[in-house]
Amino acid sequence: MSIDATESASGQERYVGELNEGELLARIFPLLPLPDATLLGPGDDAAIITAPDGRTVISMDTLVEDHDFRLLRPNGHRTTGYDVGWNSAAQNLSDINAMGGTATSLVVSLTLPPRTPVAWVEDCARGLAAAIEGLGAIGCGVVGGDLGAGAQLVVTAAVTGTLDGRAPVLRSGARAGHTVAVAGTLGRAAAGLAILEDGRPLTDFGPDGEQFIAAQLRPQPPLAAGPVAALAGASAMLDISDGLLRDAGRIATASGVGLDLDPGALQQYADPLEGAAALLGVDALDWVLAGGEDHGLLATFPPDRPLPPEFTAVGSVKPGRPLVTLASRATALRGWDHFAD
Amino acid sequence: MSIDATESASGQERYVGELNEGELLARIFPLLPLPDATLLGPGDDAAIITAPDGRTVISMDTLVEDHDFRLLRPNGHRTTGYDVGWNSAAQNLSDINAMGGTATSLVVSLTLPPRTPVAWVEDCARGLAAAIEGLGAIGCGVVGGDLGAGAQLVVTAAVTGTLDGRAPVLRSGARAGHTVAVAGTLGRAAAGLAILEDGRPLTDFGPDGEQFIAAQLRPQPPLAAGPVAALAGASAMLDISDGLLRDAGRIATASGVGLDLDPGALQQYADPLEGAAALLGVDALDWVLAGGEDHGLLATFPPDRPLPPEFTAVGSVKPGRPLVTLASRATALRGWDHFAD
Structure with a gap:
């Protein structure tokens, strides 16, 4: 075109x-x-x-x-x-x-x-x-x-x-016992992309659909939250651009730890997507886990530090192999790769 | 292709x-x-x-x-x-x-x-x-x-x-009476492009042709000369990427002065191109004046400062309208524009 x-x-x-x-x-x-x-x-x-x-x-x-x-x-x-x-x-x-x-x-x-x-x-x-x-x-x-x-x-x-004199927050600082937390939205941009790529008229998806499309086309990364996390002692952080699971895997690999995510905590991100997911016959939690492009932040915080209000706890850092688990169960890493099929 | x-x-x-x-x-x-x-x-x-x-x-x-x-x-x-x-x-x-x-x-x-x-x-x-x-x-x-x-x-x-603590050399500092000078080569990349775009076998142009093609494909900007010019008190400078005349016009416009170029001084850049120019039926001086992509430097120096050895005088800065002249005669500015025909 x-x-x-x-x-x-x-x-x-x-x-x-x-x-x-x-x-x-x-x-x-x-x-x-x-x-x-x-x-x-x-x-x-x-x-x-x-x-x-x-x-x-x-x-x-x-x-x-x-x-x-x-x-x-x-x-x-x-x-x-x-x-x-x-x-x-x-x-x-x-x-x-x-x-x-x-x-x-x-x-x-x-x-x-x-x-x-x-x-x-x-x-x-x-x-x-x-x-x-x-x-x-x-x-x-x-x-x-x-x-x-x-x-x-x-x-x-x-x-x-x-960095205004501060140390950068790298991907490699997560340690067992740290809290895994998210700032910004999850899955909304992926829902918007699915709606855009579906054949149906966009109006079928209502005002929620418009919001999800906007999240795909004009993402809203939480720009205040990065420096706030640094000041709050975040031990690791990255931008969720290729999907929560894939990007969590990057922290796991760089830090040499496991990241266990809590599906219960993640459900709050899936809830607003359920209507669109039902229309499209997909699982809303898949958008939350594998969808990128909301450009939220995934960070880890030491347990003695209070989470900044911009962040929501969604899991914890585990000792052992650099894997991402869901409620301690293995999951295939999924997400966006520019060249892979 | x-x-x-x-x-x-x-x-x-x-x-x-x-x-x-x-x-x-x-x-x-x-x-x-x-x-x-x-x-x-x-x-x-x-x-x-x-x-x-x-x-x-x-x-x-x-x-x-x-x-x-x-x-x-x-x-x-x-x-x-x-x-x-x-x-x-x-x-x-x-x-x-x-x-x-x-x-x-x-x-x-x-x-x-x-x-x-x-x-x-x-x-x-x-x-x-x-x-x-x-x-x-x-x-x-x-x-x-x-x-x-x-x-x-x-x-x-x-x-x-x-800049290692120095002031940058801008396009706007040329003043009447300053010397116009060049570092690096002129016209070789343009000759190389003309040879590449000609239908004849490249071997027709001999070893010189290979050198000109190399200047087009793998330009050799004189990277030491920029800081040397700054230390030597250059009053204006830019990278010749769109052709000597067009880029000289940029210094003229930014500085509010005329730049008069000396065809006699520029002929030394045309001389090595004459063989290829004759084969292609073009004027070698046109490559020197309008050809970009050698990424040489065009600079101006106050008259009381000796030119660094990397630079060759090719003209002088004149008071008055921001025009580029050749031996005090008007010339149409020519050179590369990404969108113009």
């Missing part, structure tokens, strides 16, 4: 192939906030940002058309530029959050088919800006990037962050 | 679609150097690098199959993964060089069609590593990135750098 076929009705549409790079940049940059950390903003060979404690946290994530998003689905649903921009910002900001840090800047590369409407690109910039503001990434912004042509829409962002 | 059609002869080839993300990462990371600035390397949600003077220079560049490189040309020439990896590193490292800085780390996102041979990706990693070492980016390396599937090969790198 090519984007331009969906946009040409007005006859007024302008396409990126009709503008030069400077003209397109002049459309985009006014829509984007500059980071507070900016020492030198866009327009030179590179940007310069402050790194107040002498360290820079850095990560990078890419969204590819037809792999990470679909512009038009068989049921008529359109993913907008705004959605893609929001999602790109959200998943990058979430990576800094998962280290216990605060995002300071983004650089963004857009690869655009020449028949991409300029309005789509502007909408993407608005989505980036809205995610930065809406998710509370205070002081963050876009300090530079790259624009180029390609056959397929690709959005790559790199994000920088600061 | 799909990459797999060129690689399947052995029957032993493995493709990225047959590996999961972890298996592919395990193939790539051992081939890549870790930056000296690494505080936390790959394997967590984000990496952490030092920013010794409390600032981080950052830039990003993307290479797209069939737009920025061609895997197989009509004359049978293959661009290898090694070439693409080298080029990605080189153009990113060059952006830090152009600020007068030293690169500290790269993060790299690879978007790979599932039928990309694993060997191609390994070769790309080797090219990245070889450029870092071969160009003298001492202590730089790859600290993280992203891997995903797409219809087209896309390589995006973000680069960080340090």
